[in-house]
Amino acid sequence: MGMNNRSGRCPKCRSINVKVSQRMCNHSAFNGYHYTRSDYSEIMCLTCGWRWRTKADYVPSLSDMSAADWKRYETMGLRMELWV
Numbered sequence: 001m002g003m004n005n006r007s008g009r010c011p012k013c014r015s016i017n018v019k020v021s022q023r024m025c026n027h028s029a030f031n032g033y034h035y036t037r038s039d040y041s042e043i044m045c046l047t048c049g050w051r052w053r054t055k056a057d058y059v060p061s062l063s064d065m066s067a068a069d070w071k072r073y074e075t076m077g078l079r080m081e082l083w084v
């Protein structure tokens, strides 16, 4: 946490290929998928598939997940399940 993650790297694999899946909001299963304003954004790593929520300074500098990114992420998720 803190000073060493200012550039928005994946906390797991240190990749910089990370994008915002939920910007300043929350619509997960925890609240019945209703849109809820939040200080936190959800970030996804397109290298290892890690997801995390943060309100760190680097969030505004990241781009949002595109349709192609989601497709890639879903494919990755399937592969990862097979590896387990």
Ligand SMILES: [Zn+2]
Residues within 6 Å of the ligand: 010, 011, 012, 013, 014, 015, 045, 046, 047, 048, 049, 050
């Ligand atoms: Zn990663």
